[in-house]
Amino acid sequence: MRLLVIEDDADLGPWLRDALEKALGGADLVVTLDEARAALRVRPLDLVVMDRRLPDGDAVELISTMRRLSPRPSILVLTALDDPNDIAKALDAGADDYLAKPFEPVELIARAKAVLRRNQLDQKGISSVANLRFDTFARAAYIDDQPLILPRRELALLEALMRRAGQVVLRENLENAVYGFDDEIQSNAIDAHLSRLRKRLREHGCQAEIRPLRGIGYLMADLA
Amino acid sequence: MKLKSRSIAASAALLLGGVISALLFCLFVGFIAFYGDDGSVAQFDIATEIKRSVENDDARRPHIKPTGRLLTFQRQFPQLWYVVSTPQGSVSYGEVPARVLAGKGVWDPPQIRSAYGVRGDELRLELSARSGAESDVLIELGGAIYTSAEVVFSLLREPDMTSTLLAAVLTIIILTTILVVPALIVRPVRRAAAAAEEIGSKEGARLPVKGQPAELRPLAVAFNRALDRIETATAEQRRFLSNAAHELRTPLTRLRTRLERVEDHKMKAELVGELQSLSGTVTMLLQLARLTSQPTEMNRIDLVTTARDATAREVPTALASGVDIEFRGDMPVMISGSAQAIITGLSNLIRNAIQHGGAGGQVVVEVEAPGRVSVIDFGPGLGVAYDGNAVIEPFARGKQDGSGTGLGLAIVAQVAALHGASLSINETPGGGTTATLNFSK
Numbered sequence: 015m016r017l018l019v020i021e022d023d024a025d026l027g028p029w030l031r032d033a034l035e036k037a038l039g040g041a042d043l044v045v046t047l048d049e050a051r052a053a054l055r056v057r058p059l060d061l062v063v064m065d066r067r068l069p070d071g072d073a074v075e076l077i078s079t080m081r082r083l084s085p086r087p088s089i090l091v092l093t094a095l096d097d098p099n100d101i102a103k104a105l106d107a108g109a110d111d112y113l114a115k116p117f118e119p120v121e122l123i124a125r126a127k128a129v130l131r132r133n134q135l136d137q138k139g140i141s142s143v144a145n146l147r148f149d150t151f152a153r154a155a156y157i158d159d160q161p162l163i164l165p166r167r168e169l170a171l172l173e174a175l176m177r178r179a180g181q182v183v184l185r186e187n188l189e190n191a192v193y194g195f196d197d198e199i200q201s202n203a204i205d206a207h208l209s210r211l212r213k214r215l216r217e218h219g220c221q222a223e224i225r226p227l228r229g230i231g232y233l234m235a236d237l238a
Numbered sequence: 239m240k241l242k243s244r245s246i247a248a249s250a251a252l253l254l255g256g257v258i259s260a261l262l263f264c265l266f267v268g269f270i271a272f273y274g275d276d277g278s279v280a281q282f283d284i285a286t287e288i289k290r291s292v293e294n295d296d297a298r299r300p301h302i303k304p305t306g307r308l309l310t311f312q313r314q315f316p317q318l319w320y321v322v323s324t325p326q327g328s329v330s331y332g333e334v335p336a337r338v339l340a341g342k343g344v345w346d347p348p349q350i351r352s353a354y355g356v357r358g359d360e361l362r363l364e365l366s367a368r369s370g371a372e373s374d375v376l377i378e379l380g381g382a383i384y385t386s387a388e389v390v391f392s393l394l395r396e397p398d399m400t401s402t403l404l405a406a407v408l409t410i411i412i413l414t415t416i417l418v419v420p421a422l423i424v425r426p427v428r429r430a431a432a433a434a435e436e437i438g439s440k441e442g443a444r445l446p447v448k449g450q451p452a453e454l455r456p457l458a459v460a461f462n463r464a465l466d467r468i469e470t471a472t473a474e475q476r477r478f479l480s481n482a483a484h485e486l487r488t489p490l491t492r493l494r495t496r497l498e499r500v501e502d503h504k505m506k507a508e509l510v511g512e513l514q515s516l517s518g519t520v521t522m523l524l525q526l527a528r529l530t531s532q533p534t535e536m537n538r539i540d541l542v543t544t545a546r547d548a549t550a551r552e553v554p555t556a557l558a559s560g561v562d563i564e565f566r567g568d569m570p571v572m573i574s575g576s577a578q579a580i581i582t583g584l585s586n587l588i589r590n591a592i593q594h595g596g597a598g599g600q601v602v603v604e605v606e607a608p609g610r611v612s613v614i615d616f617g618p619g620l621g622v623a624y625d626g627n628a629v630i631e632p633f634a635r636g637k638q639d640g641s642g643t644g645l646g647l648a649i650v651a652q653v654a655a656l657h658g659a660s661l662s663i664n665e666t667p668g669g670g671t672t673a674t675l676n677f678s679k
Contacts, residue, residue, distance in 0.1 A: 023488065029495040067484060094487035095480050096524060098578055116491040116517050118510075119498065182550040225557070229565030229603075230550050235557070 016057065017041035020050045020064035020073055021092070030063060030122075037123045038130075046070050054080065059087040061130055063122075066093050066104070077107040088133040090126055092117075128180055141176040144221030144236045148176035157218045167192050168211040171204075175224060175234040184231040208232065247420035254419055255412040262408055267390055275384040281352045282361070283392055284311050284318065285377050289356050292322055292375060299327035300375065317381030324375050338378055353378045426451045430458060437465070475531045479524060486520045522645035525582055529652045534576045536657075541571040541580075541677065542605045548584035549603045552592065556601065561592045567605030573677045575657050580675075583653030584611065586646040587673045591615035594671060609659075609678030616670035650675070 017034050021027040022045040031043040038061070044050045047070045054076075062080060064073045073091075080087055091104045091112040101112050110129040113122060135141045139151035147156045155162040155172055164172065174191035175183055189204055212224050225233045287308040293301045300322045304312070312318055312331070319332030355362045356375040384392060393401045430445060437443040444465060445458040494513055500506040549565045556563040584603070591601045595615035602614040647663075650673070654661040659677040666672045 023492060025492045025495050029498065094484040094491070096483055096487075096521065097476065097480060097528065099476075100480070114521070115487040116494045116513070118494075118514075182553050184546065184550065227550075227553055227563060227565075229567070230546060230553065230563070233553060233557075 015039035015061075016059045018050070018053055018059050018062045018064075018087070019043045020045075020047075020062065020068065020076070022046065022065065022068050026065075033119055033122065034061075034063065034126065038126060047073060047076060050076055051079070054083065058083070058085055060085075060133075061088045061090065061126060063090045063092065063126065066091060066095065066100075074104055074107050077104070077109055081108040085137060086133070088129040090129050131179065135177065141179055143176065143179045143234055146176075146215070146220050146222040148173060150177065157215070157220050160218075162214070162218060164211070164214070167207050168214070171207055171211055175232060179222075179234045180236075182227060182231050182233050188232065245420070247423040250423060251416045251419040255415040258411055258415060259408050262404075262411070266404060267386070270389045271386040274386055275389050277380070277383045278352060279389050279392060280315070280382040280384040281379055282354075284308070284315075284320070284379055284382055285352065285354045285361055287311060288320055288322060288377050288379065289354075289361055289375070292356075292377075294324070297326055298324060300324050300329050302329055302331065311382070315382040318379070319381050320377060320379035322375060322377050332381065335380070338380075352380070426454055430454055434461065442469070472531075472533060479527055479531070482527075483520075483524050486524075487517075490517050490520065519645060522586070522649060525586075526645060526649050526652060529579060529582070529649065529656065534579055534656050536574050536576055538572055539575055539577045539580075541573050541575075541609060541611055542567045542569070544575075544577045544580050545584055545603055545605050545611045547577075548581040549588065551581070552585060552588040555589060556592050559592050560598055561595055562600045563588075563592075564600065564602045565604075566602060569607070571605055571607050571609060573609045573657075575677060579653045579656055583650045583675065584613065586649050587613040587675075590646050590673070591617075591671065594618070610674055610676045612672055612674040614666050614670065614672045616666055616668065619665055619669055619671050 015038050017038060017040060019027060019030045019034065019041055021030055021043070027043050027045060031041045035041040042053060044053050045068070047068050050064075050068075050073070064076070066073050077089055077091075080089060089109045089111075091109045092115055093100065093104065093112055094115040095101075096114050104112055110132060111125055113125050131141060135150065139149055141148045141150065145158045147159070148154075149156070150173060153169065153173065155164060155169070155176075170192045171188060174188055185204070192204060192207065208224065208226070215222070215224070221237050223235055223237050225235050227233060287305055288302070291302050291304050291308050293303050295301055302322065317332070319330070319334045321328055321330040321334055321338060352363060354377045356377065361377075430450060433445050437445070444462045447455055447458045447462070450458050490513065494510070497506060497509050497513065500509065545567065546565050549563060553563060588601060588603065591613050592599075592615075595601050595617040600616055602612075604612045604614065606612075651661050653659075654675055657677055659675050661673070661675055663671060663673045
């Protein structure tokens with residue numbers, strides 16, 4: 015795992031590099047846009063954690079360059095600017111997520127892992143939570159690397175939840191994922207499918223859990 | 239109080255209509271004054287009156303029993319004379335010229351006398367007097383000429399074809415003026431207003447100046463200049479807030495990283511807690527500043543989708559605090575508002591509820607038609623009720639327990655004010671706090 019930290023603050027920069035290195039592995043620190051461009055040319059990166067205000071400009075302009083790299087690094091933007099327009103600008107440019115300063119170290123690591131997971135899902139089709147793994151290309155689920163055999167609708171439900179692991183999936187999105195246009199949707203059918211899926215996951219010793227949120231949707235969460 | 243608005247276009251149309259009709263009337267009067275009466279107008283009127291006054295006796299000889307108007311005419315024109323003849327006899331009034339009595343014909347000399355044959359109800363100008371044997375009654379008269387004014391009065395009293403036509407033309411002109419002038423004046427104004435409406439909160443959009451009529455151009459220019467000033471001020475404000483956010487957050491972040499080096503775990507936890515509450519205050523202050531100083535774009539939005547979105551965003555916080563969070567509401571509830579502002583407000587209410595609901599507690603977010611959203615917790619309650627009218631001062635705390643800064647509610651009140659919505663805070667039946675935003679007003 016190769017990480018790049020772009021941060022000009024003399025305290026925060028090294029701290030970010032150390033924290034990320036401890037949690038995820040090999041991180042480098044650069045403090046200007048120029049250095050960042052040079053670092054991006056040297057070798058492929060998995061994750062870039064960047065501040066926006068740098069001595070030689072706004073780091074948003076780096077994002078489009080990074081989007082064209084192959085493999086494309088995940089991009090997590092740290093921002094002290096919490097104006098919704100500023101955030102939208104960074105996300106529109108192609109950043110995967112943003113984190114408002116100041117933040118808790120645990121939150122930073124969790125977000126970094128989440129964007130890495132999403133990038134992995136995009137590029138390799140793999141999403142995993144605890145010992146549960148879902149391969150969206152093969153449309154197959156594994157618990158502790160053992161294949162889990164699921165009926166069609168339960169598999170579709172699990173896929174929709176795993177694609178947005180750690181995030182709330184609205185009920186209507188689950189319904190769209192499970193039922194086609196021609197299917198007649200019975201309002202409580204989805205609950206029945208979900209409860210069977212949850213039971214099956216539990217029986218196979220799954221460490222991930224589908225948490226129901228009444229009136230909102232469901233969340234695939236790590237039990238631990 | 240409703241302001242009575244005066245329409246320039248209506249006034250202009252009325253004025254123009256009035257002026258046109260006055261002008262036409264003057265022309266008409268002038269025309270009459272210029273040509274005057276050669277006797278035929280007055281004599282026709284008098285002949286009509288004579289016809290009404292003629293009575294035949296048993297021998298079918300004519301008698302005159304003057305009507306009131308005929309008497310008036312006789313007083314008005316001292317020179318007036320007339321002869322009424324039937325095959326059986328004749329009757330005369332005034333000083334009848336000898337030529338007439340001699341039966342020499344009315345047209346010689348042609349001044350101020352006429353002859354009318356009466357057939358049934360009709361009164362017909364006879365070209366040759368006394369030769370009209372087909373007429374039952376022949377009326378010859380002379381010595382009466384109207385002045386200009388009298389012609390006008392005569393026409394007004396008994397309108398003939400010409401004056402009726404004139405009146406019709408006048409009416410059409412006035413109606414057209416009243417209909418066309420407002421359209422002419424109002425259309426460019428409406429167009430400019432529509433353009434101004436379109437601008438909304440689009441940045442950099444301006445009223446077109448080129449196509450405007452000369453009268454509206456200064457208004458459009460002034461309007462655009464005002465927009466320039468507002469946009470400059472807004473941009474400056476935004477820049478200031480961005481800078482303030484950066485200058486406040488960067489040292490907080492630096493401080494947070496330094497706290498990682500504190501060895502004493504208890505001390506570290508305390509300091510981190512203090513720092514987090516300070517960061518929270520900074521965030522809320524910036525939110526409040528942004529809500530108060532930045533223009534908010536209003537759209538048709540579904541309150542259910544917006545509130546569910548806000549709830550979903552707070553799920554991680556709720557789960558981390560061990561609070562069970564629930565959303566109620568399924569049919570779309572359309573309101574006009576800013577989703578971004580409403581989410582900011584609701585997030586503050588939900589976080590408040592999570593904080594006050596306590597661990598193992600429950601928070602319910604509920605949307606009801608036609609535009610109410612409530613955040614309900616079942617905690618010990620804030621001990622305050624709020625009816626939606628009192629001003630919520632930033633930093634006013636419900637309870638002096640040091641938790642929360644009171645900024646959250648000030649933000650929610652600001653969101654409510656932006657939407658013309660009302661905010662009320664009541665006790666949940668059975669304990670707890672229910673905060674309601676009502677947009678349906």
